[in-house]
Amino acid sequence: MIYEGKKKIWAEYQKEIPEDHYFYVRSCIRQSFFPASEATFLDITRNKLGKDIFETEHHTTCGGIAYHSDAIPQETAMTIIARQFALMKKYGYENYVCSCITSFGLYCETLETWREFPELQQKIAENLWKTCHLEFAKPKFLVHASDLIFKYRMQIAAKSKYKLVNKNTGEPLRVVEHIGCHYSKMFPSKGVGGAEYPYVLVGMIEAWGGQIVDYPERRHCCGFGFRQYFIKSNRGYSLANTHKKFESMEPFKPDMIITNCPGCPYFLDRWQYVIAETEGKTYGQDGHGIPVFTYEEVAGLVMGYDPWDLGLQTHQVSVEPLLDKIGIPYDPAKKYLGKNGKNLGQPEKPHCLK
């Protein structure tokens, strides 16, 4: 009886994720921040795992970045989203997977709004027809790309070349997981594990051999928050959020951070540089920072991709100490070479952060 009750309660924290056949939409900012993450996602799912992930060049931003910055109203964002969904239907798909957490949150918000206000849905469908001559559709399943990697985590583990283990000590690496706020804090039922026990990244870390770091500010926002960052005078507030998280995780000596949001890895990575240059404080070992990764980058690392092909040279915090810890080989001479072999140019060294 008690077991049945627990099962029922826990069912609310589960999420149905179809195995295959997805319409994929990219993020508008991730390709600048973490240039190889989305390409790695497509390569792993399509070529390594043999899944059907379709992408079209006709899709656009979801409008979330403008919506959350108060630049466009909700109905405009909804019409953009309706166009994305219509493209999915046009190409014969029912399952929708998006790369961005903010997009995911906005899609959930839009679908929920349409469910609650059918007359608004009707209006958006009319807007869509008037502007694009596309037929209105809604996805049968909406998932975030990290949900899919979570779903495939054991398949990835089976094909892995490396584990999240310190090769010298044999100990699992201490990994901080950071979930984007828009993943499940707005609509807990839409995320794996809900808002209270988000399991999406924890599942990956456990499957790939790492150990979770549970620290007091684990669920605190990274500080991006759009408006907090876009206006320079508010950036101290954005920075304070990241600072609070790092102060909280520091005593647990994490080896790395893994995230599933476009903004979080960017801010957790770049703000370490700003904190080092303004406060003189670094959080990793020997003056280094704590390297921050997207889940695709970590999946790529355990599967044996070349770190430079994963775009790890674009990170602010150097990743080499972690690669050495795991035992992943890399060629320092190729760090700043582009895909075509040409030198991309070397960034200036920070004063404090190694």
Added chain:
Amino acid sequence: MIDFGFSVNPSSRINLDAADGEKFHRLAALEPDALKCMACGSCSASCSAAAFEDTSLRRALLSLQNGLSDDAAKLLSHCMLCGKCTMVCPRGINTRHLILSILKIYSL
């Protein structure tokens, strides 16, 4: 060090374990009205001194409860004891007397 034009905002975290609550307990024993305040802000809105200086009994009481007596001192330092706040308090608190007791107990 680089000047980016912004820096880490100071934390507003309050450590109640580190705060000395003994004086507030003494205040509450002497002036039970200190616990009756519902922070409506009528006192601050009607305060003559607040028009010119950062003065607020409402915020001062909150600061005292959080152990921040220095902040409270600043917020009460320009009080002229005119008693207008007593007249507008919806909870009937003798705010003038309360302020005097705060100044006495906290030696402000």
